[in-house]
Amino acid sequence: MSERIQADYVIETPDDPRQAAEAMAGEQSSGTFVSVPGETPELRERSAARVDSLTEEGEVEAPSLPGRMTGARYSRARVTLSWPLGNIGPDLPNLMATVAGNLFELRQFSGLRLVDLRLPDDFAGAYPGPKFGIDGTRRLAGVDKGPLIGTIIKPSVGFGPEETADRVRTLADAGIDFIKDDELQADGPQCPFEARARAVMRVINEHADRTGKKVMYAFNLTGEVDQMRHRHDLVQDLGGTCVMVSLNSVGVAGMLGLTRHSALPVHAHRNGWGYLSRAPMLGWDYAAWSKIWRLAGADHMHVNGLQNKFSETDDSVIASAKSLLEPMFATKPCIAMPVFSSGQSAIQPPETYARLGHADCIYAAGGGIMAHPDGPAAGVQSLRDAWDAAIAGTPAETYAKDHPALARALKKYGA
Amino acid sequence: MSERIQADYVIETPDDPRQAAEAMAGEQSSGTFVSVPGETPELRERSAARVDSLTEEGEVEAPSLPGRMTGARYSRARVTLSWPLGNIGPDLPNLMATVAGNLFELRQFSGLRLVDLRLPDDFAGAYPGPKFGIDGTRRLAGVDKGPLIGTIIKPSVGFGPEETADRVRTLADAGIDFIKDDELQADGPQCPFEARARAVMRVINEHADRTGKKVMYAFNLTGEVDQMRHRHDLVQDLGGTCVMVSLNSVGVAGMLGLTRHSALPVHAHRNGWGYLSRAPMLGWDYAAWSKIWRLAGADHMHVNGLQNKFSETDDSVIASAKSLLEPMFATKPCIAMPVFSSGQSAIQPPETYARLGHADCIYAAGGGIMAHPDGPAAGVQSLRDAWDAAIAGTPAETYAKDHPALARALKKYGA
Numbered sequence: 001m002s003e004r005i006q007a008d009y010v011i012e013t014p015d016d017p018r019q020a021a022e023a024m025a026g027e028q029s030s031g032t033f034v035s036v037p038g039e040t041p042e043l044r045e046r047s048a049a050r051v052d053s054l055t056e057e058g059e060v061e062a063p064s065l066p067g068r069m070t071g072a073r074y075s076r077a078r079v080t081l082s083w084p085l086g087n088i089g090p091d092l093p094n095l096m097a098t099v100a101g102n103l104f105e106l107r108q109f110s111g112l113r114l115v116d117l118r119l120p121d122d123f124a125g126a127y128p129g130p131k132f133g134i135d136g137t138r139r140l141a142g143v144d145k146g147p148l149i150g151t152i153i154k155p156s157v158g159f160g161p162e163e164t165a166d167r168v169r170t171l172a173d174a175g176i177d178f179i180k181d182d183e184l185q186a187d188g189p190q191c192p193f194e195a196r197a198r199a200v201m202r203v204i205n206e207h208a209d210r211t212g213k214k215v216m217y218a219f220n221l222t223g224e225v226d227q228m229r230h231r232h233d234l235v236q237d238l239g240g241t242c243v244m245v246s247l248n249s250v251g252v253a254g255m256l257g258l259t260r261h262s263a264l265p266v267h268a269h270r271n272g273w274g275y276l277s278r279a280p281m282l283g284w285d286y287a288a289w290s291k292i293w294r295l296a297g298a299d300h301m302h303v304n305g306l307q308n309k310f311s312e313t314d315d316s317v318i319a320s321a322k323s324l325l326e327p328m329f330a331t332k333p334c335i336a337m338p339v340f341s342s343g344q345s346a347i348q349p350p351e352t353y354a355r356l357g358h359a360d361c362i363y364a365a366g367g368g369i370m371a372h373p374d375g376p377a378a379g380v381q382s383l384r385d386a387w388d389a390a391i392a393g394t395p396a397e398t399y400a401k402d403h404p405a406l407a408r409a410l411k412k413y414g415a
Numbered sequence: 416m417s418e419r420i421q422a423d424y425v426i427e428t429p430d431d432p433r434q435a436a437e438a439m440a441g442e443q444s445s446g447t448f449v450s451v452p453g454e455t456p457e458l459r460e461r462s463a464a465r466v467d468s469l470t471e472e473g474e475v476e477a478p479s480l481p482g483r484m485t486g487a488r489y490s491r492a493r494v495t496l497s498w499p500l501g502n503i504g505p506d507l508p509n510l511m512a513t514v515a516g517n518l519f520e521l522r523q524f525s526g527l528r529l530v531d532l533r534l535p536d537d538f539a540g541a542y543p544g545p546k547f548g549i550d551g552t553r554r555l556a557g558v559d560k561g562p563l564i565g566t567i568i569k570p571s572v573g574f575g576p577e578e579t580a581d582r583v584r585t586l587a588d589a590g591i592d593f594i595k596d597d598e599l600q601a602d603g604p605q606c607p608f609e610a611r612a613r614a615v616m617r618v619i620n621e622h623a624d625r626t627g628k629k630v631m632y633a634f635n636l637t638g639e640v641d642q643m644r645h646r647h648d649l650v651q652d653l654g655g656t657c658v659m660v661s662l663n664s665v666g667v668a669g670m671l672g673l674t675r676h677s678a679l680p681v682h683a684h685r686n687g688w689g690y691l692s693r694a695p696m697l698g699w700d701y702a703a704w705s706k707i708w709r710l711a712g713a714d715h716m717h718v719n720g721l722q723n724k725f726s727e728t729d730d731s732v733i734a735s736a737k738s739l740l741e742p743m744f745a746t747k748p749c750i751a752m753p754v755f756s757s758g759q760s761a762i763q764p765p766e767t768y769a770r771l772g773h774a775d776c777i778y779a780a781g782g783g784i785m786a787h788p789d790g791p792a793a794g795v796q797s798l799r800d801a802w803d804a805a806i807a808g809t810p811a812e813t814y815a816k817d818h819p820a821l822a823r824a825l826k827k828y829g830a
Binding site: 028029030031037038039043044046047048065066067068069085086087088089091093094096097098100101102103104105106107109112154155156157158159163167183184186187188189190222223224225226228246248249250251252253254255256257260269271272273274275276278279280282283284304309310311312313370 | 443444445446452453454458459461462463480481482483484500501502503504506508509511512513515516517518519520521522524527569570571572573574578582598599601602603604605637638639640641643661663664665666667668669670671672675684686687688689690691693694695697698699719724725726727728785
């Protein structure tokens with residue numbers, strides 16, 4: 001790996017694209033709009049960002065974003081910039097200002113989106129990466145193959161600790177592998193973290209003692225760094241096997257405050273992702289954004305689901321999930337486990353498996369489990385059946401002939 | 416103040432706007448797309464978000480953002496939602512998931528932007544807010560009235576510690592009030608934080624001993640929480656009077672990790688703001704976003720500048736700066752000092768003052784100081800002159816008749 005940080009962007013500009021890309025490289029390193037005393041050739045040599053490549057990708061008539069510079073037409077291009085590692089060192093928080101700082105506001109651009117990142121190996125040495133990933137998660141959840149079948153406590157908020165634990169008992173009895181808090185539920189007065197963790201782990205531990213299966217529960221410990229460390233330790237002391245954090249609520253330094261300390265898989269929730277990504281010519285592609293968090297220690301990362309209840313296309317969902325499996329470094333691949341959710345039921349597994357190419361994921365459903373006509377146990381079973389059929393290459397309808405939970409689910413949730 | 420959290424949004428939807436707003440309230444509290452066992456009337460009463468108001472604002476023909484739901488026309492509306500404080504308690508990181516979480520992705524919306532926030536008084540008790548603000552900053556900088564005239568070390572990166580200190584000497588001798596690191600410069604191998612802080616503070620302390628004026632230098636300590644605390648302590652030990660942090664690089668939990676500990680003004684850099692704000696119907700308005708950081712302890716906040724080198728309009732810049740002066744709570748107003756920068760010179764002060772209505776700001780210029788034909792001291796003087804004229808209500812051209820630094824600046828930087 002080179003000793004330079006590389007970032008890929010798509011840009012849109014009324015200016016000459018190469019000139020705009022050079023301005024971007026300048027603004028994000030040693031250059032400025034006017035020449036500055038002290039900007040010597042030697043300084044530029046050691047510090048300037050470079051335009052490594054630029055591929056024009058056609059023109060559009062209207063700008064994607066309003067701005068101060070207009071033109072008769074707007075050129076699009078894919079650009080790769082690189083920076084000397086010496087500018088910031090292997091430093092994740094400060095990487096943000098370099099690859100994703102002021103450049104989005106530059107007047108030259110009517111569109112600018114960060115699509116991917118490649119980091120020098122020194123970053124691998126400086127950060128934890130996922131400590132559990134897919135294998136560690138499977139080990140702790142006791143699921144050797146196929147997806148972890150999961151769900152989310154609903155209603156998202158409103159339950160107290162004991163009501164939450166009651167719901168967990170129902171789900172554990174239904175055979176679930178994984179449960180998570182909703183991201184709206186952390187440590188509110190109606191459901192304090194500690195009381196919830198104790199009540200839930202009592203149920204999970206009893207269930208494990210009785211059946212040998214310990215359900216993985218992702219406790220949402222989102223908070224300040226000291227709080228998160230304290231909550232993590234409580235979960236660990238209680239025998240819990242996972243903690244969850246809202247990435248955009250804590251930030252990179254907040255996340256590292258947790259992961260430098262953590263000894264449990266970190267379930268990374270992406271809520272807020274919409275404001276970072278929904279304008280096609282602004283913000284972040286998931287592949288770039290998720291690399292920051294993978295390196296910072298995310299074991300599980302949310303990717304939405306096929307035919308979801310949100311705005312994202314299925315192609316985008318699959319691209320996100322696949323990106324998590326691309327190694328970041330030879331010595332530390334930082335593979336995170338994709339988490340599918342949002343409107344999932346026994347309907348989507350065949351296409352999910354076919355397009356993803358593997359079953360190393362957490363597959364979470366809400367109504368797809370709780371609203372199954374034969375109850376939650378049949379709901380969980382229908383999801384397992386759907387994945388078993390997909391992995392075996394058997395059409396769901398065929399498989400359903402001697403798998404009644406799946407048969408009923410296809411009827412209920414099918415179009 | 417009510418015991419509910421309130422947030423204002425602009426929305427755009429192909430759906431009925433009220434129905435879409437109700438879905439948003441449901442998704443962000445106790446509701447879901449399907450009815451869920453356990454969602455009792457009592458639970459809804461204590462936990463449901465409410466649509467407090469909705470004002471329709473016309474229709475558009477094309478959606479602002481792509482999505483899964485389309486229509487013949489798209490309605491725009493301004494919506495206020497509220498949540499019971501009991502859902503999350505006075506908790507800033509978890510406020511993010513509630514007011515700015517999954518809602519941006521909801522299929523009902525072809526546009527959704529968070530424009531303002533109002534928080535119950537319990538939040539004031541739970542967070543530090545600015546510890547210095549305008550008065551504390553003036554006291555430490557020794558500037559009783561008028562703006563602090565400031566600048567940024569340029570080139571942004573490439574200087575070592577001694578070269579940085581040399582530049583600081585030039586600027587201190589020129590009479591500057593305030594200097595900041597560039598956001599690209601934190602603790603890179605070519606300019607390590609500690610060596611830079613020691614070299615710069617040696618110059619600033621010598622200058623203060625000689626002249627009685629201690630230049631305020633905002634050291635960019637962006638990093639992990641333990642690093643930021645350590646760097647803060649170093650600056651304080653060296654007699655420094657300000658630290659700087661890149662908000663989007665550290666996140667809310669990272670910021671609080673610093674501000675729970677800090678005893679110096681915190682200069683908050685907004686780099687990355689473009690990806691949060693540049694699509695008009697997505698993301699954040701500055702008034703809402705800055706309140707999170709004001710409460711978390713930002714003393715100074717960047718607002719760009721009039722006729723800036725970026726994409727933002729002058730109206731937006733002024734609205735941002737004014738929003739920082741709006742009290743957040745009766746007992747803890749959390750007023751932050753606006754920082755103007757980007758392409759500023761002696762040209763913009765009259766309009767800036769006229770539109771802002773006060774001079775309680777940091778006014779930073781780069782080329783507007785260093786490129787003044789008579790040198791940096793004249794550059795600083797030209798900015799002071801321009802502000803003095805504006806505050807006195809004297810046209811700059813008149814004032815320039817017996818203020819040569821201003822006269823030369825108007826000629827150099829004028830259109």
